Amino acid sequence: MAGNTMMRSRFQYVILLVTLSLAFTPTADCSEENELWLILSSYEDIGITVQDLAFFLATHGFDATPETSYVTVTFSSGGEAYLVPNGAAPRLAELWALPPDAPSGPVKIIQPDAIKKDIIYSKTDDSVFLKEVRRCVMFPVTPLGMCYDGSQKLADTYGSFGYNTTYMYDPAQWDWQGHLWIVVEDDGTDRWVAVDSYYGVVRIDNLYYTAPYSFEDFKYLDSINPKWRI
Numbered sequence: 001m002a003g004n005t006m007m008r009s010r011f012q013y014v015i016l017l018v019t020l021s022l023a024f025t026p027t028a029d030c031s032e033e034n035e036l037w038l039i040l041s042s043y044e045d046i047g048i049t050v051q052d053l054a055f056f057l058a059t060h061g062f063d064a065t066p067e068t069s070y071v072t073v074t075f076s077s078g079g080e081a082y083l084v085p086n087g088a089a090p091r092l093a094e095l096w097a098l099p100p101d102a103p104s105g106p107v108k109i110i111q112p113d114a115i116k117k118d119i120i121y122s123k124t125d126d127s128v129f130l131k132e133v134r135r136c137v138m139f140p141v142t143p144l145g146m147c148y149d150g151s152q153k154l155a156d157t158y159g160s161f162g163y164n165t166t167y168m169y170d171p172a173q174w175d176w177q178g179h180l181w182i183v184v185e186d187d188g189t190d191r192w193v194a195v196d197s198y199y200g201v202v203r204i205d206n207l208y209y210t211a212p213y214s215f216e217d218f219k220y221l222d223s224i225n226p227k228w229r230i
Contacts, residue, residue, distance in 0.1 A: 032062075032075045032076065036062060036073060037095065039062075040091045040093055040095070043091075043092050044090075044092065048092055048093075049085060050067065050069060051066050053066070053093055054066035057073060057083075067099075069100065070083055070084045070099065070100055071083040072099075081096070082095075082098065082099050083096070084100055110220070114215060114216075114217070114220060115214075115215045115223065118210065119210065119214050120210040121192040121194075121210070122190065123191065123194075123203070124189065124191035124192060125191075126186050126191075129186045130193060130203070134200065134201050136161055137154065137200075139198070139199070140197065140198040140199070140200075141153050142197050142198070144198050146197070146198075147179055147196075147197055148180055148221070150198065151181055151182050152218050154181075154182050154195055154197055155167065158195075163184050164184070164216075165182050165183070165184050166182060166183050166185075166192075166214050166216050167181075167182055167214060167217075167218060168180070168181050168183055168208070168210075168211040168213075169212065169214065169215070169221065169224065170212055170213075171212060171213070180221070181194060181196045182194070183195070183209070192209070194208035194209055
């Protein structure tokens, strides 16, 4: 009887050891996920494409298939991971648990009328309005050559008095440093006066009443000016 009890205890002990061993043994799938993440973290490629990423992973022993906008990696367990190249962000790609939605094409984020092109603004002749516009600001607002800061200050100042303003922008060219100024609306009449942050109110020069680009929000300036990388 004592022998049977001892044998049963030993058998239970062996089962317990096997159970613990299985519980703390990492699965092959888990190991592959770790290795995949390590590979992604070990390299950078700002211009890597879906095809490039799939080929790169295949050369490192992964079952990688390029899709339209991501790479599917199939583990030995049958599980899958989905990788999206991430450009300049850290690592080669982002890791997704589910297939990401494929892009449906360009999505317009700036409304068509937010940035106007080659619009000519009608000049106002209201002497009372012109006097008020001159009286609101002391010129020059900023030193010559600081038209970006100056125009923003003008728009904020006239806006605080309840006037509608629009930025006028002539971009820099190889022989022209570019310029930014504003036009102020005459009390909802759709007639305007041009105001330069250095020279003040401009009534004579018609060039101040048209520009390649005009927009109401200063943030759109970054949508026009390209940012080059070398």
